[in-house]
Each structure stands twice: as structure tokens, then as C-alpha cells.
Amino acid sequence: MESNQRRVISLLVDNQSGVLARVSSLFCRRGFNIDSLTVSATNDPTVSRITVSVSGTEKELQQLILQTERLEVTRQVFVLNESMALERELLLLKVVANVTNRAELREIAGIYKAKIIDLSPDSMVFELTGRPEKIDAFLKLMADYQILEQCRTGVTALERGGMHQHMQKPAQEVREAQLPLPGMRCR
Numbered sequence: 001m002e003s004n005q006r007r008v009i010s011l012l013v014d015n016q017s018g019v020l021a022r023v024s025s026l027f028c029r030r031g032f033n034i035d036s037l038t039v040s041a042t043n044d045p046t047v048s049r050i051t052v053s054v055s056g057t058e059k060e061l062q063q064l065i066l067q068t069e070r071l072e073v074t075r076q077v078f079v080l081n082e083s084m085a086l087e088r089e090l091l092l093l094k095v096v097a098n099v100t101n102r103a104e105l106r107e108i109a110g111i112y113k114a115k116i117i118d119l120s121p122d123s124m125v126f127e128l129t130g131r132p133e134k135i136d137a138f139l140k141l142m143a144d145y146q147i148l149e150q151c152r153t154g155v156t157a158l159e160r161g162g163m164h165q166h167m168q169k170p171a172q173e174v175r176e177a178q179l180p181l182p183g184m185r186c187r
Contacts, residue, residue, distance in 0.1 A: 004055045006035070008087060008157050011050040011068060012042070012076040019073045023050055026071065030064050032056060036089075036132075036154030047075060053132075053155045080157050090127070090153040091135050092117075096146040097124040105145065112138045123148060 013019050020039055027034055035053040042049050056064070061079070069077045080087075097105055097119070105124055109116055112134065118125035128138055132155060139150070 004057060005061070006053065006055045007061055008080045008082075008085065008155055009052045009054065009061075009065065009068075010076075010078055010080055010157065011052070011074060012047050013050055013071075014073045014075065015041070015046050015048040016073070019048065020050065022071060022073060023052075023068065026068060027052070027054065027064065030060075030067065032060075032064060036152075038154045038156045040156065051154075051156050080159060084159050084161070085157045086160060087131055087155050087157040088129055089132050089135050089155055090129050091138070092149075092151045093126045093128070093139070093142060093147065094118075094123055094149040095126070095142060096122065096148060098122065101145065108138075108141060112141075114138065 011023065013023065024034065024037065032054050035055060036051075037053075038051045040049050040051075054061070054064070065077050065079065068074055093114075095105065102124070106116065108114075109126055112128060112130075114126040114128040116124055117127045128135060135152065
């Protein structure tokens with residue numbers, strides 16, 4: 001039996017209303033739970049980048065990618081290579097802080113290079129940016145304290161190095177190479 005794998009998929013899509021709903025709806029219809037999803041602007045104002053973290057078998061993920069590529073709003077879809085990708089998340093975390101635990105909390109923040117962005121008489125707010133594993137480890141350690149609120153952005157990622165092969169194909173060339181879904185007619 002094939003095991004589930006976590007993959008980070010990057011999509012370059014048309015920057016227009018309703019695109020995120022169409023993409024997330026496709027993932028939902030295919031039975032995928034989205035672990036994290038971020039949408040951002042790119043250097044081209046007509047293009048947005050959607051970064052999705054999902055888990056599934058290799059076969060399921062390949063099918064999902066093929067169907068995502070066939071959406072008319074999709075320009076490029078590529079799976080980020082874990083060893084070649086720079087992944088980051090942002091965490092904002094508010095915990096109860098008083099005179100007895102404030103020094104401990106500052107020490108933990110220093111170890112993880114988290115910034116203290118707000119200090120109140122009864123709480124502290126931390127900002128931490130890093131790989132998902134770093135965020136998870138910080139949260140595990142902070143679970144010993146009373147967490148009041150947390151907000152986590154989800155993964156955003158780019159591949160290392162210069163222009164990659166997936167970025168060099170014009171969108172029209174990618175669309176022409178795509179085959180129709182089973183049961184659909186060619187245009």
C-alpha cells in the first residue's frame with residue numbers, strides 16, 4: 001500500500017476574482033484536505049502564486065496536479081522539491097506572561113529567534129518565521145504555557161537558484177500540451 005506524502009505545490013494562476021475558490025474547490029472535490037494555503041502577488045500583476053501543502057499518495061497527487069493544470073485560470077503547476085525549496089511560515093503567538101514566567105519566555109524566544117512584538121502586564125506576543133518544523137517545535141515547547149491566541153500563515157515557498165525550467169515555458173505552450181480530462185471533448 002502506498003503511503004501518504006506531504007507535498008508543497010506551487011501554482012501560478014491568473015490574478016482575478018474567483019480563482020482561489022475554483023482551485024480550492026477542485027482540491028475538495030478530489031477529497032484532499034489542504035494542510036495550508038497561501039496566496040500572494042508575484043512580480044507580474046496579472047499573475048498570483050498559490051502555495052498549497054497537501055498529503056496523499058503519489059498517484060493521487062499526480063492526478064490532482066493534472067486536473068489543476070487543466071483549469072483555464074492555471075498558468076503553471078509544479079511540485080516543489082523539498083531539498084531545493086525554501087519554505088517559510090509566520091506564527092503570531094500570544095501567551096499569558098507574568099513576573100514569574102516572563103524570563104523563561106524570553107529565553108525560549110531567544111533560542112528560537114522569535115521576536116517579542118508586544119509586552120503587556122499579563123501577556124506576551126511572539127513573532128516567529130521559519131520552516132514548518134521549527135514552528136511546530138516552538139509550539140510544542142510553548143504548550144507548557146497558557147496560550148491565549150495563535151495565528152499561523154501556512155507555507156509559502158520558492159525554489160533556490162535562478163530561473164527554473166518550469167518558469168521558462170510560456171503559459172500558452174503549457175496549455176497546448178495538456179490533454180483533456182476523460183469524458184471531455186477537445187476544443
